[in-house]
Amino acid sequence: MTTAATTNVTEIDFYYWPTPNGQKVAILLEETGVTYQIHPVDIGKGVQLTADFEKISPNNRMPAIVDRQLDASVFESGAILLHLAERTGQFIPATPNGRVEVLQLLFWQMGGLGPILGQTVFFRTYASEQLPLAIERFTREAGRLYGVLNKRLADREYIAGEYSIADMAVYPWVTQHAAQGIAMDRFPNVARWLERVAERPAVKRAYALAEAVRPAQLTDEHRKQLYAQKQPTV
Structure with a gap:
């Protein structure tokens, strides 16, 4: 399934943790063959709340990407899927x-x-x-x-x-x-x-990536950060 035009996309920085939303983007990156570099965002340690990550993802959530060719960051998993599908001309119909x-x-x-x-x-x-x-x-x-x-x-x-x-x-x-x-x-x-x-081979690779990044087990502190953290307010 392709769009009308295909763009050669490289240089994607992928800010990732193996949650369902993170896995969506991992699957698409593996399916398209885009060259990407992973930057783990350990949400159990609150990395998503740091000032540096907030510049990329203003909602303090992962996943996020930086498209170096466009000098643009994208947050929200659905927006990332749509952006990469359109940029690569894959997995979204042309009609x-x-x-x-x-x-x-x-x-x-x-x-x-x-x-x-x-x-x-x-x-x-x-x-x-x-x-x-x-x-x-x-x-x-x-x-x-x-x-x-x-x-x-x-x-x-x-x-x-x-x-x-x-x-x-x-x-x-x-x-x-x-x-x-x-x-x-x-x-x-x-x-x-x-x-x-x-x-699908790409899906298997995406989940192998998850196992490589995921902690062996969630600690009580991880659970506290994941499900009871206090978010910054404006």
């Missing part, structure tokens, strides 16, 4: 109809699936106290979103027809289905799609 198909699903992940699944994992696993109402509410909504995805995949191999940045955006979140309380036997089309994406 208006195809482009709309991919973009609406990319924004569905960014605005709905990702936030809901993130909150589901938080309340089920990491919250300092168990809140049954929150757990039930987010788990139910997670199941509804999986149902949307399952219907979407009933008659196609990939979310937007051909493999695209929409798949890359959704995949790292759905791999965490067990932590979200989702039984995959309820969603057979999603299960087949997960297996299909997991077998």
Whole structure:
């Protein structure tokens, strides 16, 4: 799946940590073959809150990139996927109809699936106290979103027809289905799609990268920083 023109992109600085949002960008970089350099941003140590990183990512979140050819930084994982897909001419359609198909699903992940699944994992696993109402509410909504995805995949191999940045955006979140309380036997089309994406060589390389960067285990201090940190205010 390509756009009308292909640009030779090199010199990408990739500010990364192996979260679902970080993995989206890692997958695309590996799929496109772009030359990039990793700069680990250990969010468990609060590196994302430093003044130097804030210059690149004003929201104090990773991932982020610096496109050296354009002398431009980009934050927000969806924006990075779109930027790199357009710059490389890969994994986004050239036709208006195809482009709309991919973009609406990319924004569905960014605005709905990702936030809901993130909150589901938080309340089920990491919250300092168990809140049954929150757990039930987010788990139910997670199941509804999986149902949307399952219907979407009933008659196609990939979310937007051909493999695209929409798949890359959704995949790292759905791999965490067990932590979200989702039984995959309820969603057979999603299960087949997960297996299909997991077998892609670039996806395997992206997850090997995660294992190389990830700490052996999360400490209590990591968890405190990840889920209870006080963010700077303006």
